[in-house]
Amino acid sequence: MVRKGIADKIAIIGCDATKFGERWDKNQYDLLYDAVKGARDDAGITKDEIDAVWVGIFYFFTGLSGAVVEDILRLDGKPVTRTENYCASGMDAFRNACFALAGNAYDVVLACGVEKLMDEASSGLPGFELFGHPTLPIPSAPAMFSLAATRSFHTWGWTKEDLARVAVKNHENGSHHPKAHFRRPTTIEKVMRDVMIADPLGRSDCCAMSDGAAALILTRIEDAPSYSSHKDDYIVVKANAISCQTNTPWYNPNHTFTSFPATVKAAKMAYKEAGITDPRKQIDCAEVHDCFTITELLNCQDLQFCEMGKAAEELKNGTFNWDGETAVNPSGGLKSFGHPIGATGCRMLQEITKQLQGRAEGRQVPDAKIGLAHNLGGAFCVCSTSILGQAD
Amino acid sequence: MPGTKALANSDEDSITMGVEAGLDCITGIDPKTIDGLFFATTTQVYTEKNSAAFIANILDLRDEIITADFTDSLRAGTTAVCRAVEAIKANKDIKSILVIAADTREPEPGTFWEYGLSDGAAALLIAEEDLLPLSIEDYYSVSANVTGPWKKPTDKFIKTFQDKMDNKFYFESLTKAMSGLLEKNNLKPEEIASAAYHYHDPRVLGIVSKMMKFPQGVAQNGLFLQIGCVGTPMAFLLLMSALRRPKPDTKIIFAGYGDGADAILLQVKDKDLLKASNKGRMGLLKHQKSMAQLKNYNTLIENKKLIDRHRYSRRSSAVTLWRDTKSLYQMYGIKCKNCGTIQYPAMFKGCYNCRTDDQFEFVKLSLKGTVFTYTLDHLYGGSYLNTPVPRCIIDLEGGGRIMLDMTEIENPTENVKIDMPVELTFRLMHEGGEFRNYYWKCRPVRGRP
Numbered sequence: 001m002v003r004k005g006i007a008d009k010i011a012i013i014g015c016d017a018t019k020f021g022e023r024w025d026k027n028q029y030d031l032l033y034d035a036v037k038g039a040r041d042d043a044g045i046t047k048d049e050i051d052a053v054w055v056g057i058f059y060f061f062t063g064l065s066g067a068v069v070e071d072i073l074r075l076d077g078k079p080v081t082r083t084e085n086y087c088a089s090g091m092d093a094f095r096n097a098c099f100a101l102a103g104n105a106y107d108v109v110l111a112c113g114v115e116k117l118m119d120e121a122s123s124g125l126p127g128f129e130l131f132g133h134p135t136l137p138i139p140s141a142p143a144m145f146s147l148a149a150t151r152s153f154h155t156w157g158w159t160k161e162d163l164a165r166v167a168v169k170n171h172e173n174g175s176h177h178p179k180a181h182f183r184r185p186t187t188i189e190k191v192m193r194d195v196m197i198a199d200p201l202g203r204s205d206c207c208a209m210s211d212g213a214a215a216l217i218l219t220r221i222e223d224a225p226s227y228s229s230h231k232d233d234y235i236v237v238k239a240n241a242i243s244c245q246t247n248t249p250w251y252n253p254n255h256t257f258t259s260f261p262a263t264v265k266a267a268k269m270a271y272k273e274a275g276i277t278d279p280r281k282q283i284d285c286a287e288v289h290d291c292f293t294i295t296e297l298l299n300c301q302d303l304q305f306c307e308m309g310k311a312a313e314e315l316k317n318g319t320f321n322w323d324g325e326t327a328v329n330p331s332g333g334l335k336s337f338g339h340p341i342g343a344t345g346c347r348m349l350q351e352i353t354k355q356l357q358g359r360a361e362g363r364q365v366p367d368a369k370i371g372l373a374h375n376l377g378g379a380f381c382v383c384s385t386s387i388l389g390q391a392d
Numbered sequence: 393m394p395g396t397k398a399l400a401n402s403d404e405d406s407i408t409m410g411v412e413a414g415l416d417c418i419t420g421i422d423p424k425t426i427d428g429l430f431f432a433t434t435t436q437v438y439t440e441k442n443s444a445a446f447i448a449n450i451l452d453l454r455d456e457i458i459t460a461d462f463t464d465s466l467r468a469g470t471t472a473v474c475r476a477v478e479a480i481k482a483n484k485d486i487k488s489i490l491v492i493a494a495d496t497r498e499p500e501p502g503t504f505w506e507y508g509l510s511d512g513a514a515a516l517l518i519a520e521e522d523l524l525p526l527s528i529e530d531y532y533s534v535s536a537n538v539t540g541p542w543k544k545p546t547d548k549f550i551k552t553f554q555d556k557m558d559n560k561f562y563f564e565s566l567t568k569a570m571s572g573l574l575e576k577n578n579l580k581p582e583e584i585a586s587a588a589y590h591y592h593d594p595r596v597l598g599i600v601s602k603m604m605k606f607p608q609g610v611a612q613n614g615l616f617l618q619i620g621c622v623g624t625p626m627a628f629l630l631l632m633s634a635l636r637r638p639k640p641d642t643k644i645i646f647a648g649y650g651d652g653a654d655a656i657l658l659q660v661k662d663k664d665l666l667k668a669s670n671k672g673r674m675g676l677l678k679h680q681k682s683m684a685q686l687k688n689y690n691t692l693i694e695n696k697k698l699i700d701r702h703r704y705s706r707r708s709s710a711v712t713l714w715r716d717t718k719s720l721y722q723m724y725g726i727k728c729k730n731c732g733t734i735q736y737p738a739m740f741k742g743c744y745n746c747r748t749d750d751q752f753e754f755v756k757l758s759l760k761g762t763v764f765t766y767t768l769d770h771l772y773g774g775s776y777l778n779t780p781v782p783r784c785i786i787d788l789e790g791g792g793r794i795m796l797d798m799t800e801i802e803n804p805t806e807n808v809k810i811d812m813p814v815e816l817t818f819r820l821m822h823e824g825g826e827f828r829n830y831y832w833k834c835r836p837v838r839g840r841p
Contacts, residue, residue, distance in 0.1 A: 123771065124771060129705060129706040129707065129824075130706075130707055133712065133716070133737075133739075134706060134707055134708040134709050134712055134713070134824060134825070134829065135708070135712070135713060135716070135720050135821065135829055135831050136720075136737065136795075136831070137783065137795050137796065137797055137821075137831070139767070139769065139783050139795070140769065140771060142767075142769075142771075143767045143769045143783050146767030146768075146769075147765045147766065147767050147783075147785060148765070149767075150765045150766055150767060150810065151764070151765035151810070154765070154810045195770075196768070196770045196780070197770055197771060198767045198768065198769050198770065198771070198780075198783075199767055199768035199769075199770065199780060199805065200767075201767075246740075246744070248795075250785045250793065250794070250795035251735060251736050251737065251740075251744070251793055251794065251795070252735075252744045252793065253733060253734070253735060253744060253745065253787070253791070253792070253793040254744060254745060255793075257764070257765050257785070
């Protein structure tokens with residue numbers, strides 16, 4: 001048996017995302033409908049051309065099973081699968097959709113994601129009291145990632161100011177994005193004096209709770225030219241990787257808390273599949289999981305955009321600016337968009353698609369040819385990394 | 393009269409303090425060799441569910457032991473000691489019984505009770521052996537039906553009719569029991585080197601001493617102004633205080649009061665053994681020295697849950713609690729038979745280090761370690777109570793890595809650091825499932841061996 005990868009087999013022929021934010025006026029059906037409608041219009045297809053759907057949803061209150069999709073599209077009983085894989089739920093919907101096409105099970109599939117967090121009365125991600133072992137301590141999401149921040153400060157001498165630069169960069173980028181939740185730049189001083197959530201992470205180090213949806217229409221690469229909208233600028237999937245590690249890293253005696261093994265592994269798999277040998281030079285733009293400022297810094301290292309321990313310095317030197325050597329979160333990232341969990345992965349993929357198509361108005365990374373989307377979820381347990389490129 | 397008193401933290405109750413006293417007491421003793429555990433308290437965590445069995449489980453005693461709770465009276469502690477002596481005498485299979493007394497009596501704010509009532513725990517190991525530091529020679533009890541202080545099951549606080557009347561009951565019972573003991577053993581008051589008897593107010597201590605005609609310095613005093621009246625363990629702590637500088641062959645009276653009184657006659661057998669046993673343990677003195685000061689009255693009433701605030705409620709399961717007891721309560725980890733890596737908890741199937749499947753053996757983990765990394769959680773479980781709470785990853789001495797909340801930490805922003813040494817302490821976590829969910833936390837080193 002020869003294992004065949006996904007590279008150069010699947011094309012993205014249409015995509016869209018809603019505006020992210022406190023969408024009190026919309027429910028999950030409205031949001032997903034808007035994203036899917038946008039993607040269909042972008043691809044120029046009718047709903048009946050969709051053969052199957054994968055939808056990323058994290059929380060049961062957003063929707064169990066694929067029924068949310070059926071209830072907005074009335075697909076007459078076509079297959080719909082809900083994927084849940086923590087923050088990688090949306091990107092795993094995309095990955096599974098790609099494999100179904102590669103297996104020739106379908107001709108056109110929809111990969112999408114949605115999350116409706118703002119209907120819940122919770123000041124952080126709801127439901128943590130329900131997760132995991134009933135007796136063992138469960139840290140909140142900011143507390144989990146703070147554990148890595150404290151250790152990184154200790155190991156590499158990073159400071160709160162280094163973290164603040166991530167927020168400043170991403171909010172600057174987000175201020176140019178019409179669909180971002182937050183569209184105002186911030187300053188190092190403001191970030192540093194914001195209220196503490198889980199020391200050393202303050203409120204401005206954390207991404208916000210948000211509502212949103214995103215969708216992508218996929219087909220096999222040989223069929224892509226037959227869909228009129230993006231005959232010449234459909235985007236090609238170069239790699240889809242996912243890595244799952246322990247969800248209780250605090251019990252792993254070897255964990256350094258200065259690196260996320262799931263990101264390291266997923267990146268290696270993705271680079272091998274896409275033939276990337278020098279990520280820093282070859283990846284033009286990347287949407288990197290920045291649920292917290294520390295997460296982006298460590299991920300940039302684990303994605304090999306810079307040497308271990310150097311991310312803070314590289315960020316300061318502008319390496320990760322939208323016009324830097326490797327543009328990281330040119331959209332503004334989770335910091336600007338918030339994190340409607342099931343939607344985020346698809347939002348990143350459609351963002352990279354638009355960058356590679358040269359349609360990222362106001363935030364276009366110059367000459368972007370290869371892009372990467374990356375999610376890290378749970379207690380750094382699951383990482384999705386996908387690489388997209390222009391059609392040859 | 394200025395003084396201090398000992399108070400339980402918000403995550404402590406009579407069970408967790410009983411565990412703490414028990415751990416200190418059995419330092420250097422294999423818990424599997426102890427044949428019974430008696431627990432004395434007036435502040436039972438459960439009125440139907442045995443605390444002694446619970447504590448024995450945490451202390452990792454055997455299953456085939458005797459356990460009993462002695463409750464509803466302040467002299468439950470001394471009563472438990474007497475009953476332990478009888479059990480050992482009566483049953484040749486029972487050689488030792490750990491007697492633990494703990495109380496967290498809640499005074500009504502603004503009443504005179506608030507001045508003296510405090511929280512504490514103490515443990516005594518009663519055993520039949522050839523070489524003993526201290527022997528129990530005899531005991532004598534009286535029973536009295538008095539309408540002194542009481543607390544009905546529905547009452548939140550202790551009530552009384554008249555404190556003068558309470559004192560009359562106290563004088564009568566206590567002197568009757570102690571005099572009876574002296575008479576029975578043909579002893580004169582001046583032959584007693586120390587008298588460690590329960591008291592709830594320095595004035596009544598002096599009156600009893602005069603009534604008993606004890607020479608100056610025999611009645612154990614001073615402790616009240618340092619720790620208050622801790623309830624059932626009070627006589628135990630006074631005894632420990634009396635044993636700080638033991639003289640050979642001296643006789644000691646150890647007495648508890650509550651609906652009657654118990655008076656126990658002790659004799660110092662081996663002064664050096666007694667001194668040695670004090671050395672290896674935290675005992676009274678090291679606990680007193682490492683007490684933290686409460687910041688203010690608000691912290692106290694929050695700790696005591698006297699103000700009702702929104703609290704975080706996790707789900708729970710009696711099933712997982714039972715299945716995972718070895719990991720959760722007795723702190724066993726697992727050791728990979730292939731690579732030797734010690735890890736925690738014991739529920740996973742693959743080795744974190746070498747990935748070998750399911751090749752583990754149980755190992756007892758240390759209750760000491762150092763901080764590998766931490767965060768200070770300002771939104772702890774949404775409770776917003778006494779925050780920030782340090783949440784720490786701890787590397788345990790001898791192996792095993794674990795995540796624990798930190799308790800008893802003052803000014804965490806300044807004081808929590810990577811590599812700081814900590815010790816584990818058994819605490820209340822939450823009340824999910826409508827029962828009390830306990831687990832280990834860590835705290836700055838107080839010096840428990």
